[in-house]
Structures are given as structure tokens and as C-alpha cells.
């Protein structure tokens with residue numbers, strides 16, 4: 001039985017990590033640590049285990065693994081500390097806020113022989129898993145291009161606060177590009193089987209404001225033109241200003257057909273062959289925020305995959321190296337937005 005602890009007992013811990021760990025038969029929630037101790041106590045009361053107010057004591061309490069669910073700027077420091085304590089780590093996305101920090105996490109996992117996984121959960125959505133299989137099997141021929149979109153009304157609804165830490169550059173560092181863009185960039189790496197190597201980006205702040213009426217200092221919209229090593233081209237638009245129904249869709253065009261993921265509320269995967277039938281599959285529902293916060297149990301799959309990779313001693317499905325490829329794209333997009341030029345990502349070509 002794997003003993004798992006939670007660091008940071010806020011929204012994502014409460015709606016995903018803790019209930020999904022509690023639902024997993026192979027692990028036990030034994031410890032909680034949060035900057036807001038009342039939240040840790042509340043979780044310990046509800047799910048069992050002990051709340052700690054001292055991080056060292058928490059890390060030395062006989063745990064096998066931890067979930068790091070704190071604001072972005074703290075991911076690297078806390079993850080490296082836990083890895084150095086000999087614990088496996090599932091860290092929330094975005095991995096970290098500088099390239100050096102991301103690399104230090106990969107290095108700490110290697111040095112300590114522990115699993116490091118990043119919560120880029122889009123890969124586990126059923127339509128995406130099925131789309132990957134169809135692409136791998138060559139059902140739509142050679143991949144030509146893609147369009148992927150992720151938009152919701154912003155982190156205010158998610159966090160229940162009008163001015164959440166996501167708007168505070170010191171704690172979030174990034175805006176929509178890293179909040180939602182990491183998900184969709186990682187998803188494209190997974191679906192295409194190769195990473196993005198070139199990016200042209202426009203990151204902008206169109207509408208989100210601080211209480212004093214000034215625009216927030218991180219992006220609320222990001223538009224990217226991507227290219228992979230084999231020449232596949234595509235677009236990604238992520239947004240915190242989608243003030244209608246949430247959108248989280250991907251269309252992939254191939255020489256022999258098209259695959260549509262989550263473009264239709266009923267048929268979450270549609271495979272259209274160039275000279276053949278249109279196949280419409282009712283798989284899962286799209287993993288939008290509303291679904292996670294509705295109070296109903298929703299299994300993202302990311303927690304089970306983390307537990308499984310530790311127990312089976314398998315490579316983590318989104319390990320540090322894989323997440324690093326995504327983060328390089330995020331940093332390249334920031335650079336491209338600043339300079340107005342396309343940025344090549346040499347490391348992702350290797």
C-alpha cells in the first residue's frame with residue numbers, strides 16, 4: 001500500500017488529487033501540509049491521515065510519494081525537496097517557472113532514483129487516447145496540420161476569488177499560455193508523437209483586470225503557430241476570456257482524413273475518412289473545469305497513472321523529460337511574443 005501525502009490543500013488538491021487518491025485501492029492518504037493549516041486539517045478529518053504544520057516533519061512521516069499542489073512559483077523548490085527526501089513526486093502543471101528550475105527537477109528525480117510526473121492530464125481523456133491510437137495506426141494517413149483550442153472564463157470561477165493568485169505575476173509567473181497552453185502543447189506532443197520545434201506566438205492581455213481597473217500583468221489569451229520536426233503545422237489558441245460555454249477541442253488533418261476530438265458534445269471523437277465513412281464515437285465527456293468542480297466524482301486518470309507507475313516501477317507517462325519538452329515550448333512562446341520573431345527549439349529536435 002503506497003503512502004501518499006498532499007502539499008498544498010487548495011482547489012486542485014480537493015477536486016482531483018485527494019478524491020482520486022481516496023478512490024485508488026492501492027494507496028492510502030496519510031499526510032497533508034498546506035500554508036493554510038485549516039485546509040490540511042479539514043482534509044485529514046474527511047479522508048483520514050494527519051495534518052502537519054512543519055514541512056520537514058511531513059516529509060519524514062514515512063511517506064512513499066507526494067502530490068505538489070501549490071502555486072506555480074513554488075513547484076520546483078518543493079518538488080526537489082521531496083525528491084531529495086527519497087519521495088516520488090506528482091507535481092501540478094506548469095512544471096516550474098524557469099527552464100533551470102525544470103531541469104533541476106529532472107536532475108533531482110534522476111539522482112534520487114524516484115519518479116517525477118507532471119499533471120498534464122489531457123493525455124488521459126478517452127477521446128485523446130483513442131485519437132492517438134487511430135493516428136498511430138495510420139487511419140488518417142500522414143499528419144498535415146492541426147488546430148487546438150482551450151478556453152474558459154478564467155481562474156476566478158475555478159478559485160472562487162475575483163482576484164486569484166493566477167493574476168499575480170509573482171506567484172503564477174505565467175498567464176493563460178502556461179495555465180492552459182501546457183495542457184494543449186503536451187496533448188499535441190502526445191497525439192503527433194513528436195514535439196513542437198518552432199513557435200510563433202502572440203501573448204496578450206485583452207480583458208482581465210485587477211481591482212483597481214488596470215489590466216493584469218500576465219496574458220489572458222495566447223495564440224501560437226506551431227511546427228514539428230517532420231513539418232506538421234498547427235495553431236493553438238488558449239483563453240481565459242471565453243465567456244460562454246467552455247471549449248477544449250482539437251482537429252487533426254491528415255492526408256487520408258480528419259480526426260475531431262471534443263468538437264461535438266455527444267460524439268466526442270469523430271473520424272472522417274477521405275474516401276470512407278464518418279465514424280462517430282460516444283466516449284467520455286470533455287474534461288472541462290466545470291466538470292471537475294461540480295462536486296461529482298470525476299476521474300482524470302492522472303492519479304491512477306502516477307500510482308501505477310510507482311507500483312509497477314514503470315516510466316511515468318509524463319515524466320520530467322517529457323514535461324521539459326512542453327516547457328521549452330512555453331518559454332519559446334514567451335520569447336517569440338517579446339521579440340515578434342519565430343523561435344526554434346533546438347533541444348526538442350534531439
Ligand SMILES: NC(=O)c1ccc[n+]([C@@H]2O[C@H](COP(=O)([O-])OP(=O)(O)OC[C@H]3O[C@@H](n4cnc5c(N)ncnc54)[C@H](O)[C@@H]3O)[C@@H](O)[C@H]2O)c1
Pocket residue numbers: 007008009010011012013033034035036039069070071072074092093094119120121159165179
Ligand atoms: N491540472 C490542472 O488542470 C490544474 C487545474 C487547476 C490548477 N492546477 C495547478 O495546481 C496548482 C494549485 O492550483 P489551485 O487552483 O489548487 O490553487 P489554490 O490557491 O486553490 O491552492 C494552492 C494551495 O497551496 C497552498 N500553499 C501556498 N503556498 C504553500 C507552501 N509554501 N507550502 C504549502 N502549501 C502552500 C495554499 O494555502 C493553497 O491551499 C497550480 O500550479 C495550478 O496551475 C492544475
